[in-house]
Amino acid sequence: MTFNASAAAKHLEAREDALYKLRKLTETWKGRSMTPTARNIEARLLAEISASDDSVRALVDAGVITEEQRHTSSFFVSNVTHAERSREQIMHFGRKLSELRELVFVDAEDSRPVDLILSAGGRGSRMLERLSSFEFEKASGYIPVKPAVTAFVQPRNVAAAADDAPMGTVLVRSVKVSAVVSASNESLADVPSQDQALRDSLSAAVGQRIDHAVFNGADDGENEVTGLLTDGTERTYTGALTYDAVADAVAAVENASGIATGLFANPTTVATMRKAFDANKLGALPELTVLPPLADGTPILTNGVVVVLDGDSVAVGVRNKFEVAGTDTMEEAYKTDRTFLAGRQRIAGVHVANAERVQVVKPGA
Incomplete structure (x- = not known):
């Protein structure tokens, strides 16, 4: 089974969006105690980040990583079939x-x-x-x-x-x-x-x-x-x-x-x-x-x-x-x-x- 790069990219984008919102929330409440509503928002954003991480891990586990790719410091896995995009x-x-x-x-x-x-x-x-x-x-x-x-x-x-x-x-x-x-x-x-x-x-x-x-x-x-x-x-x-x-x-x-x-x-x-x-x-x-x-x-x-x-x-x-x-x-x-x-x-x-x-x-x- 090959790595679904497109699906992983969507999960990573969702994670980036949740992380950005979490940083803004933390900045807003810096130095102050959060209200219960803010705490709920924080918990929801943390859950979204965790869910995105779990989804990407599952996609990686389901994929096939070649030995050559294991020896690179940073890699992006793609389908073996050539896309031949215009x-x-x-x-x-x-x-x-x-x-x-x-x-x-x-x-x-x-x-x-x-x-x-x-x-x-x-x-x-x-x-x-x-x-x-x-x-x-x-x-x-x-x-x-x-x-x-x-x-x-x-x-x-x-x-x-x-x-x-x-x-x-x-x-x-x-x-x-x-x-x-x-x-x-x-x-x-x-x-x-x-x-x-x-x-x-x-x-x-x-x-x-x-x-x-x-x-x-x-x-x-x-x-x-x-x-x-x-x-x-x-x-x-x-x-x-x-x-x-x-x-x-x-x-x-x-x-x-x-x-x-x-x-x-x-x-x-x-x-x-x-x-x-x-x-x-x-x-x-x-x-x-x-x-x-x-x-x-x-x-x-x-x-x-x-x-x-x-x-x-x-x-x-x-x-x-x-x-x-x-x-x-x-x-x-x-x-x-x-x-x-x-x-x-x-x-x-x-x-x-x-x-x-x-x-x-x-x-x-």
């Missing part, structure tokens, strides 16, 4: 391949939210869902700037003034983050599950590069995005990274009237923290998110750097559509009987409401 039938993020020419980008026809596409099931962006993201429709957009407001006891018969805390917006222009892969025309026609493999690889690559831009900035030669390592507040330490250094950074965020919602570091630094810090103390810190390097080894954060931030105080503009392109007529593609496929996302303006709410803990020189 380019009308091959889909790239909801777009027919026959519609794509000369790597001209068009909007994807994917019903999922952009941040869910870019998360790629946890293999892509890990930052967008942890920050305040604002969608825009074209090449630029506005990010609302939250004013720092102090409430007061209003004296009787005295009018209140709002001039000291004006609400504002920042116009931000986008930087395009793209990834391109190539696939043989034969495999595209014969292996339907390759559509999903290419989709996952491209969205993961773009999502990871967006995380790199969030911290390190990005410049496409026309527009520029500054990153948190530049816009945040730097704190240095000497010798080994200590719990006190991280705890002091958390306190600095909170002293700026923020809420430290997360710690971010690369895998090596996270391992150092887990080995050196007392488990109870480590558990008392905000959520720790590991940021692995890009596929080519480029680090998002270097060894020894820990970023502590208030996610609500960091705004990122994201275009509301993922863009795709493809071509088999470019000379390089035509000569090798291959198709070039691309994915692109526009991001704009990593805006920090208060620099003290982003603490960059790093080794001293």
Whole structure:
């Protein structure tokens, strides 16, 4: 019996949808006790995720996995019979391949939210869902700037003034983050599950590069995005990274009237923290998110750097559509009987409401 890739893809999409809703629910009730209704919704979403997992496992158990596939680090099983699909039938993020020419980008026809596409099931962006993201429709957009407001006891018969805390917006222009892969025309026609493999690889690559831009900035030669390592507040330490250094950074965020919602570091630094810090103390810190390097080894954060931030105080503009392109007529593609496929996302303006709410803990020189 062969593996039913189409059925598995549907279960995986259902799982992604339930997981997205669960994350939004958790974010909504963060720091507060859930109501009975919210608890019921949480239980239902967890049950849907578990059911999807069980369905995929059953499909895998019923399939036939070859010895060659067992030795690959990531694989997508397909029916042995060749599908022999036309380019009308091959889909790239909801777009027919026959519609794509000369790597001209068009909007994807994917019903999922952009941040869910870019998360790629946890293999892509890990930052967008942890920050305040604002969608825009074209090449630029506005990010609302939250004013720092102090409430007061209003004296009787005295009018209140709002001039000291004006609400504002920042116009931000986008930087395009793209990834391109190539696939043989034969495999595209014969292996339907390759559509999903290419989709996952491209969205993961773009999502990871967006995380790199969030911290390190990005410049496409026309527009520029500054990153948190530049816009945040730097704190240095000497010798080994200590719990006190991280705890002091958390306190600095909170002293700026923020809420430290997360710690971010690369895998090596996270391992150092887990080995050196007392488990109870480590558990008392905000959520720790590991940021692995890009596929080519480029680090998002270097060894020894820990970023502590208030996610609500960091705004990122994201275009509301993922863009795709493809071509088999470019000379390089035509000569090798291959198709070039691309994915692109526009991001704009990593805006920090208060620099003290982003603490960059790093080794001293």
